[in-house]
Amino acid sequence: MLEAKGVPYKRTDLMPVVSKGALRAVGFPGTTVPALKLDGRKIQGTGEIARELDRLRPEPPELVPTDPQRRAAVEEAERFGDTDLQEPVRAILWWALHKDKAPLRSYSEGAKLGIPIGLALKTATPIVALAARFNEATDENVRRSLAALPAMLQRIDEWIEAGVIGGEQPNIADFQIAPSLRLAMTLDDLSPAIESRPAGQLALRLVPDYPGHTPPVLPPAWLQALRSEAAAA
Ligand SMILES: N[C@@H](CCC(=O)N[C@@H](CS)C(=O)NCC(=O)O)C(=O)O
Numbered sequence: 001m002l003e004a005k006g007v008p009y010k011r012t013d014l015m016p017v018v019s020k021g022a023l024r025a026v027g028f029p030g031t032t033v034p035a036l037k038l039d040g041r042k043i044q045g046t047g048e049i050a051r052e053l054d055r056l057r058p059e060p061p062e063l064v065p066t067d068p069q070r071r072a073a074v075e076e077a078e079r080f081g082d083t084d085l086q087e088p089v090r091a092i093l094w095w096a097l098h099k100d101k102a103p104l105r106s107y108s109e110g111a112k113l114g115i116p117i118g119l120a121l122k123t124a125t126p127i128v129a130l131a132a133r134f135n136e137a138t139d140e141n142v143r144r145s146l147a148a149l150p151a152m153l154q155r156i157d158e159w160i161e162a163g164v165i166g167g168e169q170p171n172i173a174d175f176q177i178a179p180s181l182r183l184a185m186t187l188d189d190l191s192p193a194i195e196s197r198p199a200g201q202l203a204l205r206l207v208p209d210y211p212g213h214t215p216p217v218l219p220p221a222w223l224q225a226l227r228s229e230a231a232a233a
Pocket of ligand 1: 017019020031032033034044045046047081082086176
């Protein structure tokens with residue numbers, strides 16, 4: 001979003017779980033990333049950041065459309081990205097990493113943590129266990145999440161078709177949806193069902209480089225709905 005608005009920035013990455021305390025320590029009121037310091041103010045959350053950037057640089061491209069009808073459609077897709085889509089993708093990822101921690105290093109590639117990646121990875125065991133707990137990465141929830149994915153991918157494709165997202169200038173909904181899709185595509189179990197459809201193409205365009213790779217790890221029976229959907233597509 002900062003790049004779309006032409007605002008120069010410096011990025012810092014935080015380890016999951018540790019991020020909650022680290023944000024408080026540097027004076028942010030909440031515990032979630034993304035978190036931005038802008039002209040001495042602290043702004044937190046993708047939506048807040050987008051709206052503040054639009055206030056700061058009102059000239060196009062708009063992240064949140066001003067046209068009321070268009071704004072309503074984009075904000076509906078934004079909410080979907082922030083909750084319906086993001087939560088299951090995170091549950092699936094943390095379930096996979098809890099099962100096998102080996103891929104974790106790949107997700108840290110290029111991270112600007114301020115400490116060596118090898119050192120950060122020494123804390124992996126408790127971090128993964130806590131992240132799995134915070135993201136409700138239980139068998140039951142992951143099965144439910146996988147079963148819900150085909151309908152969600154369909155919904156995203158429809159929004160692209162209708163021009164709500166996927167335009168030349170990405171909006172707030174593009175920025176909420178594409179990164180979660182792209183994260184899902186780092187799992188070999190999920191990417192075949194996503195990559196060739198409009199949703200997957202959008203994710204690849206907006207987030208061409210996303211660190212991380214998880215080889216197949218999910219029980220095939222849990223992937224049935226997703227696989228038949230991919231075959232039909
Ligand atoms: N899509 C969200 C992401 C916010 C979020 O849930 N961030 C997670 C990491 S992806 C986080 O910081 N979790 C820590 C917590 O919930 O305390 C946004 O709009 O800002």
